[in-house]
Amino acid sequence: MPAVSQPLTALAAGQSGTVLDVRAEPKRRSRLMELGLVPGTAVELVRFALLGDPVEIKVRGYHLTVPRLEAEQIWVSGPAGD
């Protein structure tokens, strides 16, 4: 199955994907990567908050909330489904 590249926010709540690229501006990108969002990492979109922002994700076994704007710049393959 060819990997389809899409923004993390294109996943539905509960779906997982694999990080392909983080395209945020350098400072934000570094922090996202330091928190474990490096290419090749499995990431689950847990839920959207009220009005769709921020986004709760699960990465490397822990939960993180990321503003929608940044979440849209995290490109993932998938959904891999459960």
Place this chain on the structure above:
Amino acid sequence: MRGAAPTVNATGPRYIALTGNPNCGKTTLFNVLTGLRAKVGNYAGVTVERKEGRLLGVPAELNARVLDLPGTYSLSPQSLDEQIARDVLLSRLVELPPPALIVVVVDAFNLQRNLYYATQVIELGHPTVIALNMVDVAEANGHRTDAAKLAVHLGVPVVPVVASSGQGVGDLRRAMAASLQAPQPPGVHRFSKLPEVFLEEAQKIAAMLTWNFHERRAQADGEALLILSDERALASSKQHYPHNIQKAVAVSRQRLEAAGLDWRAAAIEVRYQAVARIQEDVTTELSPPGETWSDRVDRVVTHRVWGTLIFFAVMAVMFQSIFVFARIPMEAMQAGVDWLAGAVGHALPPGDLNSLLADGIVAGVGAVVVFLPQILLLFLFIGFLEDTGYMARAAFLMDRLMSKVGLHGKSFIPMLSSFACAIPGIMATRTIESPRDRLVTILISPLMSCSARLPVYTLLIAACIPARAAFGIPKLLQGLTLFAMYLLGIVMALVMAWVFKQTLLKGEAPLLIMELPPYRRPLLRVVLRHMWDRSKLFIQRAGTVILGINIILWFLAAYPKDTQVDKAFEAKRQELVQKVESLKRSTVKPESASTLQHFNASPSAELAALDRERAGAQLRHSFAGMIGRAIEPAIAPLGFDWKIGIGIIASFAAREVFVSTMSTVYNVGDEGSSESNMKNLALTLRQQTRPDGSPLYTMLLGVTLMVFYVFALQCASTVAIVRRETNSWRWPLIQWLYMGALAWMFAFITYQGGRWLGLQ
């Protein structure tokens, strides 16, 4: 240099730096290691909290102190807190010797991300011990970590602990003592396999660092990697690095880019690859990964509809408890204060000293300390919300609302804390990385109704708002008024945040990345400790600032004395006293007790009225009366008279002073009544009239005065802390002025609007 044992400083204490990711249980471990006797201060020149305590349970001659560093995700700092932690670990602070030992707290349930940071720290080459914390939580969730294997991978001792129960802490103490007695640098020099070209550049920089700073080689290697691969690492310490190093770094980065290497991502990626391998090797999965207990709770608690309802329910319960449950201990304390004031009043001969002690000191401090139950209760709630992990969920829920006005969810925590007191609230803004958002949050936080306003609201509500029940709920109108005051502050805070973001503090949107830690059962002793620490702040203010103000106020209200007026009142008083005595004697028949009371009541009331009149006359002649009258023209359009003016002037030092000032102004509390002072004062307020005979403290006036208190920055401590946090007088001045303008404007609109509508 590597491998050389650090020289033991014979005189000064040796520092053990305790570091780790946020939410790894570091502070709980610190409390266990130091036995809750921490010294809290600040790092020189900045406002990051410096917490240290003596390491207990090791030989005293080790003279070891534990330093609790702020929670940190990486050595490339994103906030002032992280920068300080980094500077301590790189021994860049003049105030601290290089750490003799570093203890990295690692959350076993969140191993990969925690190891990312731990490996960065180990690479600095200091003697290091890993405290593998929360092994119980990890195991309960199906992850078993082999500590011995992890120690082999990391090249440093690893001690499994459960900080919350104290399990394994003895072993940790022994490992720490052993390391202090025979320091050993870590066995592993570099964890991740960097591309060759990257290593070459890093070695060039490392050579320059050793030459420039005489650094140990291990630290230079680790540091070179940091400043080469991250803009923040260099940007946050421009003054530290000489120009030649900065230039070399820029050139190296250019060469890496030319070689097609993403220098920002490369080091992070390879480190995560390394820690993922380590984690896989040391962890045994006991059960297939599934939904944790915490995840299931979150399905409801962070749900769009249910979560929001729960949030508002939690807030409502919090307010209701403070207003209803706190009454019981409050009244008991008030009785105690009354008794003390009475005892002091009787024990000493009448005169200035008696008056100072009973009216100035005991009554003044008592009127403030009596609100302690409310404050303790509020901090108990906040402590539980923080320690269970709910606070982060609340921030997640509130983020959208906050971002509408240009703030983010992290601003929610300082704002919520400001309901208790703006001081810890403003201190909590340190977690906000963007300086602009931090400043906006600081500027608006005092608009949240803090606990010091509660005494003012309570008094005015008791005096001006009818206590009748509605819809079967007792005191509904009073409760709603209180709620409205809180709401007013919140709404105005959001409006002002938006205004500041559009004008003075325009800038790019903030980045909110926040961890949602698993729910935890809070430890009662930790919550109580937290509650006590925060309450102490209030007591200290009550004890020092407020006491000082009370004495000054007592002086302002008692002096200068007008001897002529005094004499005239004294003559009238003697006359009345004799009248009462003669009436008592003339009544002979014991069965006519009711007649006796009737006869007694009238001259007694006259006597009391005379005393009040005298106090009023005294006040008019005093310094306080002069100041109050001087500002009367400015506050008359708000419906306030000069006596309220005295209260407002006094409150500019601290809001809660209003209550004790009004006690002094209206001479309440020296009648030896067993009734609570608060009730007395509220009753006295209700009896006050305007010159035309109409009641002064009407519902409209009460609401107007409360609106004034919602907005005005009447707190010397807040001004002082904002000055400290922003490092200039500019921001506290702007804040004081804008809040003062709001207070006057809205009080004017309330009072004049209310009158125009025909309200009383």
